Amino acid sequence: MIVQEILGPRDKQVLEAVVIDYIRTGDPVGSRTVAKKYITDVSPATIRNVMADLEELNLLYRPHASAGRVPTALGWRYYIDSILTINELAKRDREKIKKAYEGSPKEIQTILRATSRILSELSKQAAVVLLPKLSQTIFKRIQFVRVNQNRVLTILVAESGIVQSFLVHIDEDISQDELNKYSRYLSESLKGLSLLEVKKRILKEMEEERILFDRLLRKAIELSKKALQVGLDETDIVIEGQTNLLNYPEFSDVEQMKKLLATFEEKTKIIRLLDKCLSSEGVHIILGSEAEFQDVQDMSLISSTYSRGGDILGALGVIGPTRMDYSRIIPLVDYTAKLLSQIFEDE
Structure with missing residues (x-):
């Protein structure tokens, strides 16, 4: 039927x-x-x-x-x-969102934190933003910083502005001068590739005999391989406004309150939900039990992807009670995602 x-x-x-x-x-x-x-x-x-x-x-x-x-x-x-009829987002809300990005530094993490804050403020719900995976971003440069004789801090910088750092353990002491040489060599050789392509290139280089005769190349490749084995496919989220949900009667009970806050502590579940949105552009709505919030059934997610140059970078959304005002929040999420994509496009 x-x-x-x-x-x-x-x-x-x-x-x-x-x-x-x-x-x-x-x-x-x-x-x-x-x-x-x-x-x-x-x-x-x-x-x-x-x-x-x-x-x-x-x-x-x-x-x-x-x-x-x-x-x-x-x-x-x-x-x-x-x-449901979806109307255009009110002009005053559009202006507030635009203003939230004015004067912000161009680093992508800063922009995405501003996105989460303004979404939470205007929706009166919890806002989440999924950061791009490092493996999907374009490599700009790599920097190695000596911490001590057995550890090197690796700093990866993507063209999108994402900065990620990892501690790498090494078997021998390497001077900072040597590390600077490795950084320059790799930054010049691999710039413009995706970090996934960088990893593949490094593994391919290691299979070629010529690195045996080039000490600089060999050391740089070995160190970068260790660095790229750490967290390349991991991602993270920015969450704002969880306490907004405590204003709703359905979450005011002490036990429900505890379950609600615990849900936001388990970021992996929220990341999995937002990952589902990455396969296609546009607004996605995951309702109640569909959202896999086992302890808090009466909670839903409205999300949309943001992109750059036609490539989906990540997703943003609003989490709230299933009875949230979809007629207002859907255009809010949609407009914010499109504006964010435009900001990245214009950089």
Whole structure:
């Protein structure tokens, strides 16, 4: 049974009214509320019958026998995919987002932190930004810094502005002068390649006999191989505004509060969710149980990718209760992602 083929205009009108009122109040919605506030030309009895039909279709349910109705997971999905109207983001919000980037340093991490802050501020929810994976970025330069006789700090700088550092353990002491030579050689030889291509090039170089006769090349290659074995495919996220969610009644209970904050501590789950968005551009909405937040079921994610030169770099999004205002937050996420892509394009 396909819901889209069954619902008539009145069914959709009632479902929309229930969703909108539930978003605003967080309370189960009764037929009298719908008749008084949203569909004033129809009696509460008629609306009650429509709501009963929607309940049979698993689009609404009663949390308590004497209560009104709230949307089910299927009801939310149908509302978002088939009923919700998305308007352009308000001009004042567009201006605030643009202003958030003014005067910011051009380093990508700084830009992405600003993105997370403004998304959290305007959405009144938690905002997350997935940083690009190092393996997907274009190599600009590498710097080796001697820490002590057995450790070297490796600093990788990508064209996108990402800076990542790793501690590398070495078997012999290498002077800073030697390390500078390695840095210059590798930076000149590998500039313009993706870091994944850099790693492949280094492994290929190691297989060629000529490095046996070139001490500088051999040492540089060996050191860079160790550096690139550390964290090349790891990524990270910036999170802002987790405490905004504590303003919602569904998260105000002490136990729910603990579960909520613990969810944000487990960054790997959020990273996995945002990773799902990287396969295609545009807004993605992951609802409730789809979001794999096992301890906090009533939480959803609205996300979109950001890119540079047509290549997807990462994703950003808003995490909030399933009853968040999608009509406002979807254009907020969409506009921010497009503006961020434009900023990277113009650099």
